[in-house]
Amino acid sequence: MSHIFCVANQKGGVGKTTTTVNLAAGLAAVGQRVLMVDLDPQGNATMSSGVDKRKLLLSVYDVLLETASITEARVPSRWGSEPSQQKMPTYDVLGASRELAGAEVELVGLERRENRLKQALAAVDAEYDFVLIDCPPSLSMLTLNGLCCAHGVIVPMQCEYFALEGLTDLVNTIKQVHANLNRDLKIIGLLRVMFDPRITLQQQVSEQLKNHFGDKVFNTLIPRNVRLAEAPSYGMPGVVFDPSAKGSQAFVEFARELVERAPKL
Numbered sequence: 367m368s369h370i371f372c373v374a375n376q377k378g379g380v381g382k383t384t385t386t387v388n389l390a391a392g393l394a395a396v397g398q399r400v401l402m403v404d405l406d407p408q409g410n411a412t413m414s415s416g417v418d419k420r421k422l423l424l425s426v427y428d429v430l431l432e433t434a435s436i437t438e439a440r441v442p443s444r445w446g447s448e449p450s451q452q453k454m455p456t457y458d459v460l461g462a463s464r465e466l467a468g469a470e471v472e473l474v475g476l477e478r479r480e481n482r483l484k485q486a487l488a489a490v491d492a493e494y495d496f497v498l499i500d501c502p503p504s505l506s507m508l509t510l511n512g513l514c515c516a517h518g519v520i521v522p523m524q525c526e527y528f529a530l531e532g533l534t535d536l537v538n539t540i541k542q543v544h545a546n547l548n549r550d551l552k553i554i555g556l557l558r559v560m561f562d563p564r565i566t567l568q569q570q571v572s573e574q575l576k577n578h579f580g581d582k583v584f585n586t587l588i589p590r591n592v593r594l595a596e597a598p599s600y601g602m603p604g605v606v607f608d609p610s611a612k613g614s615q616a617f618v619e620f621a622r623e624l625v626e627r628a629p630k631l
């Protein structure tokens with residue numbers, strides 16, 4: 367059975383997509399079979415996996431509207447031509463294209479609309495160890511489809527004052543989905559990202575998080591690292607683009623932490 371995790375935070379620009387693709391690449395690097403689902407019409411996770419969203423024949427949009435299966439719509443990630451990049455294992459991508467933005471409206475009025483992705487994933491459950499879903503920065507029908515099929519939510523967050531405030535909304539949404547739609551759903555962990563230990567406020571917020579959420583805070587810290595920010599313009603996760611970068615190493619370490627934690631969740 368695969369572990370299905372949403373990477374979600376309704377706050378924009380907190381590192382959801384960076385986390386999803388680097389964790390996918392990190393998990394693949396440690397031998398896990400991974401499917402990455404891009405539920406964001408921006409398609410950044412698709413592009414960051416070396417898949418051109420403008421050239422996709424089938425996407426997660428077709429899967430949600432039930433005009434294609436995941437087996438038909440998935441494509442493998444593609445890396446650069448450097449030998450070190452070519453050697454990196456790939457993962458499967460269920461990509462997003464622009465038309466996904468319309469899915470929100472098209473799904474209204476359809477039956478089982480929040481369960482479309484869950485049903486589609488059931489058919490490929492045995493083929494993956496991990497399914498990672500990159501959610502858009504909203505609590506929309508698309509995010510709801512992600513939350514309805516997931517066993518857990520990974521919440522990337524920056525250690526800033528307002529990050530804690532935003533968390534309350536997400537926690538409430540997850541509680542509601544848990545109560546009404548998906549009994550399996552829980553927050554499996556908060557991931558501190560873009561961390562800069564030189565900034566006192568970040569250390570303080572990091573401590574507050576630990577005190578408040580205990581072992582729900584992942585041990586691995588993802589540092590602010592320019593290589594992670596550069597990688598998407600080459601169509602790769604940092605883990606593939608520059609495996610020796612501090613940020614890339616942190617994501618592989620995070621992948622190991624998740625592999626260790628997953629069976630106990």
Ligand code: ATP
Nearest residue numbers: 378379380381382383384503560589590591594595
């Ligand atoms: P959105 O809400 O728009 O989907 P997001 O939450 O997916 O955004 P990202 O796109 O992953 O956020 O990251 C926002 C920006 O921060 C990007 O430019 C990304 O390259 C950069 N970034 C993310 N993580 C790091 C990091 N650890 N170090 C440096 N830059 C980072």
Ligand code: MG
Nearest residue numbers: 382383406410
């Ligand atoms: Mg994103």
